[in-house]
Amino acid sequence: MKYVDEFRSPQFLKGQLEKIAEFPLSARFMEVCGTHTMAISKAGLRPLLAPKIELVSGPGCPVCVTSAVDIGRALALAEMPDVILATFGDMMRVPGPKGTLSQAVSRGAAVQVVYSPIDALELAVSHPDKKVVFLGVGFETTAPTVAAAVMMAEERGLENFYVLSLHKLVPPALKALVEMEEFSIDGFILPGHVSAIIGSQAYAFLPEDYGVPCVVAGFEAADILLAIYELMVMCRDGAGLGVEYSRIVRAEGNRKALEVMHRVFEPADADWRGLGVIPGSGLQLREEYCAYDAGAWGVTSPEPIKDSGCRCGDILCGKIRPSDCPLFARSCTPDEPFGPCMVSTEGTCASYYLYDYAEGEGINPPHQHGGE
């Protein structure tokens, strides 16, 4: 596959690792994006970089940061008799107050996994007697696609297509992170595909106002390693904003996608699992599109949320590692997840469990670089 395979060549990795090993600096970097967490884990980078470079996973998995209350609302919608809930597959196994969407299906709820919001539109067309509610999850990469689908629905005069918007924005979450007292990250590996939409300039406030080095990285191991090296240089020479993923990300982002997104959505407060409510960090449908807004139906979460001892919140902020959570790998596993960090394949806990961890001790003890 062009523009994929050539970046995956393993021959690029050894030299990068050596450059990092030789650079006289230790640091703690956060990869914000869940897809980066998974890429790092799949390539086995974490143990190879430790203890010199510690990689901490951040709140960039939209499934993981969806609050339990919001999952409860989605479940309640799915159980309404005239509703078909259309959703990305990522959400199917996330536990909510009454179980998962997947379990709700076995109780009779109509839930359809789709690849694209356009597929949900087609569902609405082929089921005129049902209300098709699309579960809008995802950051700025995905929100424009949902906005586009709403515009298509309007154009086609569809009256049974709705969106429950749980979309969230990345820059406000990063701001909330750096303002936390316990914030002790030396630099951010920024999400490549969110940045394709919002542009690298959207993060300028991080080095400029907070002195935090940032690099926007692609998703191959070689991209991530290069970004890490660039961050190390910034740690030595002064905070800046770099773009490693230049083949996709522009400073100004994708103007057209942003226009579409802003035409349909406007910022709103949002409740992030682990970070709490962050002002202006979510998206809701604008007044003009209220006819498509399933959020306006006033459906609430069915039950009060019980505290299960899940520490996904602290993990999402990088405060603790998965292995620090008392439930990790004991009562919380990918097969029986307590919290979303374990459900989502790119959730921090799932990534660690699958790729970094084995019973008893880490399958990959930290790599000892010669002479250190």
Next chain:
Amino acid sequence: MCLAVPGKILELGEDESALIEIGGVKKRISLMLVDDARLGDYVLVHAGFAIEKVNGYEARRTIELFEEIAKLDGTA
């Protein structure tokens, strides 16, 4: 977040749609979110939409940088 894969535009359709190919798989997607995408261009595909065009020049530059670093390893 965000699984997105580069695909080549094989055909341009009506209503801002296109037939793209990713590693032998053909799919119809929407070009509503990108400007000026042409036949033969590579676009990043996410959830049934093209969300950006791939910059071939920058892609080559990145590979060249990777190759340079790899060579350093050999001569170190």
Next chain:
Amino acid sequence: MADRLVTMAHGGGGSRMLELLEEIVFPLLGQASDSPIEAEDAAALSLPGTRVAYTTDCFVVKPIFFPGGDIGKLAVCGTVNDLAMRGARPLYLTLALILEEGLPFEVLKQVIESAAQWAKQAGVEIVAGDTKVVERGAADAIYINTSGIGVIPEGREVSIKGARPGDLLLLNGFIGDHETSVLSKREGFDFEVAIDSDCAPLHSLVERMQQAGSIHALRDATRGGLAAVLKEMAQSSGVAIELQEENIPVREGVRGVCEMLGLDPMLLANEGKLVAAVPADNAEAVLQAMRSHPLGCDTAMIGKILQGRKGEVSILTPLGSHRLVRMPSGEHFPRIC
């Protein structure tokens, strides 16, 4: 034939059912068989051996026709393969049908024809069966159950439990083809990919492997993919498995679908793939023997059996670190994240 549909009466055990059997089932099965069809309650069989392998399987695939196969072919090959994985020579199959009211006769004919043809190809006889009809909506077009009997040659012991540290793992070709071909035809998955199901009867491949050298453990990779079968093998044999990712064959189209939908080729279903743990000193001979067989020309050596943690399956990355392969939960969904 063109307009005729299956009705409840066709499952009623009376004249309508006899009509259906005599019009479709008996002629098609008869064409593929050397023995005459006997309408008895049970088949009376003589077996050339006393160590018998006996298995059963149900088939509910959707859609029932897909590139490279259909539910009839699947029903025959699936059961033949279960017998083959015990080193048995498959001999006899039963074929039980649950038909949805309203199923066109033409569709039923195609499915039975396919089952008959593949039974003949696999050298097995379909000797008994059953037909039931359920109301519209109570089944999805057609469900099939097949059970199978085969004979295990004297002294042969093939199971999933025998893998030993030092053994090498052989896989007979590309993974993920079956599920990719089925997905491509399923509603809501709107993509085109030229991948055929790998559905095939594997017993003659297994025979060739047995002739070339000893096999310590064997199983076919079906639902749950390569990941599931390796986890089962590691667990049952009480060993650890280490895989070399770059040696696992995956077709470009399967990779493309997986990249696009966020699926893992290791978890995708197969219907014509087996994994064998063979002692290192005869691995090369078995590998060559497999490659000489049409169902094994892409055989690869994908990993090895280690002492390690019992049940642990890991992949050695190009950088020398390991990542774990987990037992799939049983459902996987396309994702955008």
